[in-house]
Amino acid sequence: MSELRFEGVSVRYGNRRRGMTAVDRVDLTVPDGAVVGLVGESGSGKSTMARAAVGLTPLSAGRILLDGQPLRHTSGPRPVQMVFQDPYSSLDPRMTIGDSVAEAVPRGMRSADRRQEVARLLELVELDPARAGAYPGQLSGGQRQRVALARALAARPQVVVADEITSALDVSIQGTVLNLVRRLQRELGTSMLFISHDLAVVRYVASEIAVMYLGRIVEHGPAAQVLGDPQHPYTRDLLAAVPGWGSAGPATAPPGVAAAEPADPHAPPPGCRYHPRCPIGPLARDDREVCRTTEPTTDHRHATACHFAAAEPLLQVTGRPA
Amino acid sequence: MTTSTTLDASAVAPRRSAARARWLAVLRTPVGAGAGLLLALVLLLALVAPLLWSGEADRIDTSDVLQGASAEHWVGTDALGRDVFARVLVATRLSIGLALAATSIAVVLGLLLGCAPLLLGRRGGRLVTAGVNIAVAFPGLLLALFFAVVFGVGMTGAVLAIGFAGAPAFARLSQTLAAGIADRDFVSAARIAGVGRFRVLVRHVLPNIGEPLVVNATIGAGGALLAFAGLSFLGLGVQAPSYDWGRLLQDGLSGIYIHPVAALAPGVAIVVAGLAFNLFGEAVAKGIGLTTALGGGFAPGRALRREETRRRAAAADQTPPATDPGPEPGRPVLDVQDLSVTFPGAAGPVRPVRGVSFRIGRGEAVGVVGESGSGKSLTALAIARLVEQPGEVTAGRLRFQGADLLSGGDRTHRRLLGTSFAMVFQDPMTSFNPTRRIGRQLAEVAQEHQGMSRRAALARAVDRLRSVRVPAAERRAHQYPHEFSGGMRQRAMIGMGLMGEPSLIVADEPTTALDVTVQRQVLDLLAAVRAEDDVALLLISHDVAVVGQVCERVLVMYAGRVVEDLPADRLRTGARHPYTRALVAAVPDMDVDLDQPLPVIPGRPVDPAHQPPGCAYAPRCPLASARCTDEDPALADDGTGWRVACWHAGEVAADRDVPGAAPVALALGERA
Numbered sequence: 001m002s003e004l005r006f007e008g009v010s011v012r013y014g015n016r017r018r019g020m021t022a023v024d025r026v027d028l029t030v031p032d033g034a035v036v037g038l039v040g041e042s043g044s045g046k047s048t049m050a051r052a053a054v055g056l057t058p059l060s061a062g063r064i065l066l067d068g069q070p071l072r073h074t075s076g077p078r079p080v081q082m083v084f085q086d087p088y089s090s091l092d093p094r095m096t097i098g099d100s101v102a103e104a105v106p107r108g109m110r111s112a113d114r115r116q117e118v119a120r121l122l123e124l125v126e127l128d129p130a131r132a133g134a135y136p137g138q139l140s141g142g143q144r145q146r147v148a149l150a151r152a153l154a155a156r157p158q159v160v161v162a163d164e165i166t167s168a169l170d171v172s173i174q175g176t177v178l179n180l181v182r183r184l185q186r187e188l189g190t191s192m193l194f195i196s197h198d199l200a201v202v203r204y205v206a207s208e209i210a211v212m213y214l215g216r217i218v219e220h221g222p223a224a225q226v227l228g229d230p231q232h233p234y235t236r237d238l239l240a241a242v243p244g245w246g247s248a249g250p251a252t253a254p255p256g257v258a259a260a261e262p263a264d265p266h267a268p269p270p271g272c273r274y275h276p277r278c279p280i281g282p283l284a285r286d287d288r289e290v291c292r293t294t295e296p297t298t299d300h301r302h303a304t305a306c307h308f309a310a311a312e313p314l315l316q317v318t319g320r321p322a
Numbered sequence: 323m324t325t326s327t328t329l330d331a332s333a334v335a336p337r338r339s340a341a342r343a344r345w346l347a348v349l350r351t352p353v354g355a356g357a358g359l360l361l362a363l364v365l366l367l368a369l370v371a372p373l374l375w376s377g378e379a380d381r382i383d384t385s386d387v388l389q390g391a392s393a394e395h396w397v398g399t400d401a402l403g404r405d406v407f408a409r410v411l412v413a414t415r416l417s418i419g420l421a422l423a424a425t426s427i428a429v430v431l432g433l434l435l436g437c438a439p440l441l442l443g444r445r446g447g448r449l450v451t452a453g454v455n456i457a458v459a460f461p462g463l464l465l466a467l468f469f470a471v472v473f474g475v476g477m478t479g480a481v482l483a484i485g486f487a488g489a490p491a492f493a494r495l496s497q498t499l500a501a502g503i504a505d506r507d508f509v510s511a512a513r514i515a516g517v518g519r520f521r522v523l524v525r526h527v528l529p530n531i532g533e534p535l536v537v538n539a540t541i542g543a544g545g546a547l548l549a550f551a552g553l554s555f556l557g558l559g560v561q562a563p564s565y566d567w568g569r570l571l572q573d574g575l576s577g578i579y580i581h582p583v584a585a586l587a588p589g590v591a592i593v594v595a596g597l598a599f600n601l602f603g604e605a606v607a608k609g610i611g612l613t614t615a616l617g618g619g620f621a622p623g624r625a626l627r628r629e630e631t632r633r634r635a636a637a638a639d640q641t642p643p644a645t646d647p648g649p650e651p652g653r654p655v656l657d658v659q660d661l662s663v664t665f666p667g668a669a670g671p672v673r674p675v676r677g678v679s680f681r682i683g684r685g686e687a688v689g690v691v692g693e694s695g696s697g698k699s700l701t702a703l704a705i706a707r708l709v710e711q712p713g714e715v716t717a718g719r720l721r722f723q724g725a726d727l728l729s730g731g732d733r734t735h736r737r738l739l740g741t742s743f744a745m746v747f748q749d750p751m752t753s754f755n756p757t758r759r760i761g762r763q764l765a766e767v768a769q770e771h772q773g774m775s776r777r778a779a780l781a782r783a784v785d786r787l788r789s790v791r792v793p794a795a796e797r798r799a800h801q802y803p804h805e806f807s808g809g810m811r812q813r814a815m816i817g818m819g820l821m822g823e824p825s826l827i828v829a830d831e832p833t834t835a836l837d838v839t840v841q842r843q844v845l846d847l848l849a850a851v852r853a854e855d856d857v858a859l860l861l862i863s864h865d866v867a868v869v870g871q872v873c874e875r876v877l878v879m880y881a882g883r884v885v886e887d888l889p890a891d892r893l894r895t896g897a898r899h900p901y902t903r904a905l906v907a908a909v910p911d912m913d914v915d916l917d918q919p920l921p922v923i924p925g926r927p928v929d930p931a932h933q934p935p936g937c938a939y940a941p942r943c944p945l946a947s948a949r950c951t952d953e954d955p956a957l958a959d960d961g962t963g964w965r966v967a968c969w970h971a972g973e974v975a976a977d978r979d980v981p982g983a984a985p986v987a988l989a990l991g992e993r994a
Binding site: 041042054055056075076077078080081082084085086089090091092093094095100103104106107140142148151154155170171172173174175176178179182197198199200201203204227237238239240241242243 | 808
């Protein structure tokens with residue numbers, strides 16, 4: 001397995017005059033054998049990162065390296081594989097699940113071996129290999145998502161990108177997929193970029209967490225540290241908003257912040273992108289005009305992009321699972 | 323997560339037989355059967371007619387020219403004394419054959435052009451698309467005439483002409499369909515898996531666009547038949563001595579004043595064959611389009627139709643009688659007893675909601691949780707009388723603010739529901755009309771139900787938007803729904819509910835489509851609205867944590883029944899029904915132990931079409947005993963209002979050996 005590195009990656013949609021930068025100059029490393037959880041709200045550019053990593057979306061700047069080599073999307077299975085959010089649309093309804101998985105198995109294999117490989121993969125994701133002839137319509141959402149995982153693994157990927165793989169599933173079966181992801185990751189040592197909007201899910205799976213806001217990574221560090229000692233006010237807001245038990249009660253945000261709308265990705269605010277919603281920014285404190293004008297650097301704890309984060313040098317991210 | 327109240331019944335059957343069943347279902351409709359029969363007859367005639375009647379059709383009898391209808395010649399004879407009826411029958415083969423040949427050319431060419439953008443990449447694809455667009459804009463008949471001149475007058479020229487003229491329409495159709503499929507995730511997945519463009523096209527795209535293409539080709543064949551008859555009639559198509567219907571029509575026309583039947587017969591043949599093709603295609607298209615009738619029928623936010631509610635016959639029902647919700651101080655805002663929703667299914671009626679009973683007191687917040695398919699959204703729709711046909715709602719009692727919603731027609735309750743009842747749906751984008759300004763849509767409610775003037779209603783709309791904390795309410799009232807963010811739209815939706823003076827807000831997954839930070843804002847808003855005006859809330863959610871946070875009481879639904887009704891503060895630790903406990907345990911929170919596997923509920927929810935005789939949860943339950951699989955437990959009240967439907971309520975699964983259920987039991991042991 002290998003290291004996936006985004007270097008100054010930007011992805012722009014649309015033309016020059018009317019368009020939006022979904023991902024803006026992002027640096028992110030998924031270390032060998034680690035699971036990096038990428039969190040953020042909808043429109044923050046998480047899924048664009050995933051699509052860029054597997055080559056479904058062209059980059060407008062920067063590059064993506066796999067073990068130091070620029071990714072090339074030549075013929076044959078790609079070294080970075082992806083599991084999609086919606087298991088109802090990611091499997092061809094007119095193809096048996098066995099065929100879907102077999103399609104991703106590298107070519108040049110005899111059909112008997114191929115069948116055996118499919119059976120092995122289905123077993124790996126805890127599905128009965130005898131069901132290879134079933135159609136996706138006969139499976140539940142959780143089973144379909146496991147087929148999608150098997151297909152991604154069939155290509156013998158060096159990195160797997162999982163884009164919100166549990167958000168279309170019922171909570172009752174979400175656990176089966178998460179348990180499976182963890183087991184596979186431990187057994188196979190797969191490097192993984194795990195994207196989710198659900199912090200509790202990311203916490204369970206990821207060894208590192210990167211927080212994304214409006215196309216920028218605003219905080220990145222080991223999972224326990226980011227969740228236990230969040231530096232960016234956006235990370236703190238995300239954590240506070242997780243529905244939990246007994247933590248009810250209206251948030252005590254300054255007026256103006258509570259009613260703030262998510263910013264428009266088509267016209268990101270200048271300076272720090274979070275300042276129109278920030279509870280410690282210029283809305284709350286008059287002396288913090290710097291947030292409106294200057295984009296914060298990331299030389300803080302957890303590489304936090306905030307002018308007022310703990311001014312500690314960038315921690316070395318080891319990337320080994322805890 | 324999406325709330326699919328969809329009955330997954332169609333998904334249970336294997337895909338292929340489902341497709342076959344769909345085509346068979348088409349043949350069972352009157353139009354489908356008639357058109358199918360007619361088409362079969364026409365095709366049969368095309369095969370056998372030349373074998374049977376070509377002798378008669380070609381026999382020249384100069385003593386018997388241009389005769390009218392007689393017993394010997396049913397529609398008379400032509401200028402050479404040949405029997406016109408036989409000729410019309412024999413001409414079937416050539417007419418149909420040529421039409422089919424032209425259609426094949428159109429389909430093949432159209433398919434090639436339509437799929438080319440997928441193979442050529444972005445730039446080449448654009449070029450092809452532009453070319454097709456221009457060709458589509460060009461009048462078809464003109465194109466056919468043009469080609470007829472280019473290829474020369476005659477059969478070949480006409481076939482090519484009509485084929486080429488039909489191709490752009492097919493190209494456009496297959497382009498649109500293919501582009502839709504190419505956007506789907508499974509095509510992206512195939513590309514990532516290294517499947518080449520051509521293989522993606524053949525393996526993934528074509529099979530998925532086949533059905534609509536076949537239907538359109540059938541209809542196209544009817545069109546080609548008419549076009550061909552037209553060309554032959556003009557003398558640009560089939561040339562003598564060959565003949566098709568168009569040619570016969572032309573021959574007959576010369577003598578139309580002497581014996582009109584000779585001209586009418588080929589005309590009738592053209593109409594009948596054209597109808598056969600067109601009707602069959604239409605019937606199939608309709609049949610295929612209607613397959614979602616059961617599943618997508620009751621999605622909220624569409625044109626909703628109120629159905630006839632019927633008081634249910636007391637006896638003659640196999641579900642166990644639900645218990646009375648018990649006495650409640652004061653008059654409840656909502657009083658539901660024995661509510662059921664039934665849909666007709668392929669194998670008898672399907673009942674996704676089975677005897678739900680509960681009450682909501684004034685200002686009370688009640689949550690409903692359950693997996694997708696548990697019937698929670700449908701329960702809400704049934705209360706709001708928004709279940710679409712062919713769904714049928716029955717109830718022992720359905721009272722809102724004391725008014726019996728079961729008696730009387732729609733009109734009686736429209737005002738009551740319009741002013742005192744608010745509904746908030748999951749996706750605020752689909753619950754607003756995208757072409758009208760938000761303010762006007764809110765004002766409409768007040769104009770309709772409270773008889774306010776246009777100006778006063780708009781003023782109230784602005785006021786209500788302000789009350790749900792939409793910033794710059796006056797300006798935003800003049801904006802369109804797409805100018806609102808998801809959270810703001812949901813606020814506006816709540817604002818719309820507040821246009822009257824609601825005593826109950828039913829919110830169906832109001833925050834599922836929103837981000838966590840926005841979800842928090844919307845939930846806070848609902849709580850504030852409730853506190854201000856003492857409004858009751860029925861909050862439906864798949865998220866146990868959200869419901870536990872907002873509500874006072876929680877109804878847990880499984881397989882269309884309420885299995886537990888408990889105080890929200892006991893949800894996390896005190897639940898008595900094993901399903902409630904499993905559901906609570908399955909939600910990962912920020913304190914979950916990272917070294918343990920997440921608790922899961924083994925198995926899958928029950929298919930509403932196949933309800934077991936006993937407890938529906940028994941196959942997944944760690945506590946299940948023989949009694950559970952035989953007898954369905956009733957929802958029993960313990961005297962304090964806490965209701966549970968379980969034979970083993972409150973027991974802890976400690977040493978029972980149920981395969982697959984271990985994680986839940988484990989987690990429960992830890993948490994209890």
